[in-house]
Amino acid sequence: MDRPLRLDQGLRPEACRPIFRQFGRLHLPGVLVQEDAIALHRAIVGAEGWRRTVHVEDGRDAELSIEEIEELGPEQRAAFEKGLHDMARDSFRYVFDSIRVSALAQFDQPVDPALVAIWRFMNSETFLGFVRELTGDDRPAYCDMMATRYLPGHFLTAHDDEAPGKNRLYAYVLNLTARWRADWGGILMFLDDEDHVAEGYVPAFNALNIFKVPQRHAVSLVAPFAGDQRISLTGWIRSAPPAPGES
Secondary structure, three states: OOOOOOEOOOOOHHHHHHHHHHHOEEEEEOOEOHHHHHHHHHHHHOOOOOEEEEEEEOOEEEEEEHHHHHHOOHHHHHHHHHHHHHHOOOOOOEEEEEEOHHHHHHOOOOOOHHHHHHHHHHOOHHHHHHHHHHHOOOOOOEEOOEEEEEOOOOEEEEEOOOOOOOOEEEEEEEEEOOOOOHHHOOOEEEEOOOOOEEEEEOOOEEEEEEEEOOOOEEEOOOOOOOOOOEEEEEEEEEOOOOOOOOO
C-alpha cells in the first residue's frame, strides 16, 4: 500500500446505527474505495510470515510455520488434521493461518510494512471515528489486527469473545475474499440460546462485519472443495490499548 486506505464516501454510518443497535451486529458491503480494497487484498495475499494458528486449550495457542506444515508427509499431515478436528468435537478450538500484525508491530517484531500501514489506518481517527458514528458509542479508542486465511479444513468453533480486562467492545471482520459460495463453508454464524443459527454472513469482498462483544458466534468448517481462500482482517475494537506485555 503506497497511500492510506480510504473509506467509501457513500457510506452513511448514522443510517446504519438503528439496525446495529437493534441486532448488535451488521454486515456492511462496499466499506472501502474499491481500488483500495483490491490493493489491500493483494498486499495480504502476498505478505510473508503466515503461520498455522491452532487453539490448544485454556487460552493457549500453538503456531507452526507454513514450511513446517509442508514438510509433513501425507500420512503425518492427515493425522495432524484429524487430531485437530477430533479435539474440536466438544470444546472450543480453531485452526487457520494468521499474521498477528498488531502484536508483532507492538513488540518490534518483523512484519510486512504494508500490513503495519493498514493497522495504523485502523487506528486512525478516520476509521475509529467511523466506528463511533456507526455504533453511537464514543468509547472506541484502539483496534488490534490480525490477517487471517482460512483454507479447506479450517474452522472456528462457538465462543463469545468475552475476555475480562481486555477492554473489548466490538469484534470486526474486514472481508477481502475474492470469490466465495455459501456451500464452501467459512460462514460467520451467530447463534441463539438454542444453538440455532440466527444469522450468517457469507465471506465477501470489501465488506465489514462488526458485532458487539459478547455474542456467541462461530466460523463454519471450510469445505475440502472450496475454490478460493477466505481472506480477512480481524480483531477487536477496544476502549483502550492493551497494557505493555499484553496482546
